[in-house]
Amino acid sequence: MKSFIAQRVTIREKISSCLFLELHAYGHRRAVLPSHSASSPPPNLGTVGPYQVFDRNVKSMQRDGAAIRKAGEMSRLVDYVRDEVADRMMERFLDIKRNFNTIVDLGSGPGHFTKLLEPEKVKKSIMIDSSGATLNRDPVEEFEIDIERRQGDEENLLQIVSPNSQEAVVSCLSLHWVNDLPGALVQIKEALQPDGLFLGAMFGGDTLFELRTALQLAETEREGGISPHVSPMTDTRDISNLLGRAGFTLLTVDIDEVKVGYPSMWELMEDLGEMGEGNAVIGRIARSRRWDNPCNLPDNIYDWLEASSKSTQTTGPRHRKG
Numbered sequence: 001m002k003s004f005i006a007q008r009v010t011i012r013e014k015i016s017s018c019l020f021l022e023l024h025a026y027g028h029r030r031a032v033l034p035s036h037s038a039s040s041p042p043p044n045l046g047t048v049g050p051y052q053v054f055d056r057n058v059k060s061m062q063r064d065g066a067a068i069r070k071a072g073e074m075s076r077l078v079d080y081v082r083d084e085v086a087d088r089m090m091e092r093f094l095d096i097k098r099n100f101n102t103i104v105d106l107g108s109g110p111g112h113f114t115k116l117l118e119p120e121k122v123k124k125s126i127m128i129d130s131s132g133a134t135l136n137r138d139p140v141e142e143f144e145i146d147i148e149r150r151q152g153d154e155e156n157l158l159q160i161v162s163p164n165s166q167e168a169v170v171s172c173l174s175l176h177w178v179n180d181l182p183g184a185l186v187q188i189k190e191a192l193q194p195d196g197l198f199l200g201a202m203f204g205g206d207t208l209f210e211l212r213t214a215l216q217l218a219e220t221e222r223e224g225g226i227s228p229h230v231s232p233m234t235d236t237r238d239i240s241n242l243l244g245r246a247g248f249t250l251l252t253v254d255i256d257e258v259k260v261g262y263p264s265m266w267e268l269m270e271d272l273g274e275m276g277e278g279n280a281v282i283g284r285i286a287r288s289r290r291w292d293n294p295c296n297l298p299d300n301i302y303d304w305l306e307a308s309s310k311s312t313q314t315t316g317p318r319h320r321k322g
Contacts, residue, residue, distance in 0.1 A: 052179055054280045056130070056153065059177055063131035063276030067110070072137045078274045079112065084258060085201050086112040086172050092254075093170070093199055094121070100167045104128060104191070106200075107154045107174020110137040117145050128152050128160055129174075134276065154178060157187040166191045171200035177280065181234065185246035198248065204234040205255070211265055 066075045090113065100122045105114045108127035115138075117125060124146040129135040132151045140147065152160040154171075155178050169188050178184045188198050236255055243251050262268045272278060 052282055054177055054179055055282050056155070056177070056179070056280075059276075059280040060130050062273075062278050062280065064133040066274055066276035067131065067133035067137045069274070074274045075110075075134075075137065075276070078271045079110075081258065081260065081275070082109065082112045082173050086116060088256065089113060089170065089172055089199060089201055090116045096197065098197075102126060102166070103168040103170060104157075104161060104166050106157060106169055106171040106188070108172070109134050109174070111143060111147070113170055113172045114145070114147060115143055117143075119145050124148065126150060126161070128154065128157070130154055131276070155180060155184055157184070157191055161191050163190045164193055166196055167193055168197040168199070170198075171202070173201055173203060175200060175202040176204070176233065182242050182245065185242055185248075189247045202234065204239065205236045207233050211268060214265060 069075065099120070102124045103117075103122055103126070105111065105125050105127045108114060108125075108129050109131075111125075111127055114125040114127055122145055125143075126148045127135060128150050130151065130153045135149050135151055150160055154174055157169075169191060171188075175181060175184060192198065236253075240251055240253050243253075260268075262271070
């Protein structure tokens with residue numbers, strides 16, 4: 001496993017698994033999707049699918065709050081996961097023997113991926129994010145290329161850019177909050193020029209397995225049932241099919257895992273909040289249920305789950321041991 005913090009955690013520290021999928025696909029020279037007349041809009045324009053899993057307004061509020069809290073100081077401290085994934089995406093991007101005039105960074109946040117771009121490879125990045133505070137968190141001096149920031153919903157890309165207009169679309173850890181992932185992928189495909197590139201990474205599979213399981217077992221023990229505390233994740237077996245159905249060709253899907261050490265599950269939950277990655281599932285319980293001893297039962301289960309892991313562990317900078 002590739003470490004992104006060069007420091008081992010002690011065996012007393014807890015871990016959280018982050019499984020992410022890296023998506024690499026191209027548009028096709030010939031039209032794969034049905035053509036559209038000038039009077040008829042492309043598919044999924046301004047719409048989402050029938051399944052509403054996430055409250056997008058709540059998610060934007062969470063991310064806005066995280067970005068402005070203490071002038072963004074806390075938000076910057078928890079950039080370590082997105083920065084690491086952006087680094088890995090950039091390795092794939094640099095393998096492409098092609099230069100770009102303009103790319104779209106969809107769900108860019110403050111620009112984790114765009115900050116790594118150099119003018120020899122890309123001249124300009126259009127950063128799109130639904131959270132205005134997150135989008136504008138960092139000054140333009142931190143970027144080496146020209147940038148343009150556009151606030152807009154990642155689910156409605158074709159309301160922000162024109163069809164068949166983009167050389168490349170990248171997305172670093174934002175698509176896991178999209179309600180209509182198939183529709184979002186179709187819009188990305190429609191926005192690309194022929195042979196345009198889509199490179200993305202999203203959380204999937206067993207991400208936060210330890211936290212999810214600990215909370216479910218604890219709530220079942222005390223409440224006799226469970227409620228959603230951790231977002232559902234895209235199954236790794238489905239993503240290739242979704243890309244193919246959207247019309248992409250030359251597909252590559254890589255699966256990677258990152259493990260981050262925390263003193264306890266409570267520090268993990270604190271960091272998730274500062275990342276703007278708190279629970280936004282429709283039907284969630286606004287506040288955590290109170291157990292007779294809330295600090296012991298779920299954390300003890302988390303300890304047991306963490307102890308079964310034999311992988312190399314790394315730690316996030318906020319909780320690094322001296």
